[in-house]
Amino acid sequence: xxxxxxxxxxxxxxxxGQLGLLFKLYSEVLIPTEVYNEVVVSGLRLGAPDARAVDFxxxxxxxxxxxxxxxxxxxxxxxxxDAGELExxxxxxxxxxxxxxxxxxxxxxxxxxxGLPLKGTVGLxxxxxxxxxxxxREFELLIQNIKAQPDLWISEQLCDQALAQARQEA
Numbered sequence: 001x002x003x004x005x006x007x008x009x010x011x012x013x014x015x016x017g018q019l020g021l022l023f024k025l026y027s028e029v030l031i032p033t034e035v036y037n038e039v040v041v042s043g044l045r046l047g048a049p050d051a052r053a054v055d056f057x058x059x060x061x062x063x064x065x066x067x068x069x070x071x072x073x074x075x076x077x078x079x080x081x082d083a084g085e086l087e088x089x090x091x092x093x094x095x096x097x098x099x100x101x102x103x104x105x106x107x108x109x110x111x112x113x114x115g116l117p118l119k120g121t122v123g124l125x126x127x128x129x130x131x132x133x134x135x136x137r138e139f140e141l142l143i144q145n146i147k148a149q150p151d152l153w154i155s156e157q158l159c160d161q162a163l164a165q166a167r168q169e170a
């Protein structure tokens with residue numbers, strides 16, 4: 001299964017020490033150049049450990065950085081999103097990705113308008129839980145860590161809904 005990822009899922013999984021879930025769940029992980037610049041280049045400048053981890057996975061060939069040719073003119077759905085979000089949506093279209101991994105609400109709306117199946121970080125963690133890669137306790141701990149970190153912009157309401165769903169399924 002092929003996915004195109006935006007910055008937020010990579011950063012969040014990196015901060016949680018869970019980048020390895022990408023390779024348990026998906027056979028191919030693609031990121032556009034703009035996402036590389038945002039996660040790795042900017043992250044390394046800041047000394048972010050998650051940036052080093054993503055860079056290592058790129059160097060090892062586990063994550064592929066791909067150039068994107070943007071359509072001209074840009075589609076209407078592209079007006080309210082940033083360059084990385086635009087590139088990841090176009091990359092997902094061009095590479096016929098099975099999923100686009102994206103957390104930002106405006107970018108999720110744009111991906112839906114572009115006709116793409118999408119999943120956020122919490123959805124990815126839920127998928128890992130459902131497949132048995134995470135126990136309920138591990139899932140609960142990861143969700144609590146997301147809620148506790150102010151630099152991870154995932155809504156508390158979404159986290160609570162995912163916890164309730166996982167507990168019901170366990």
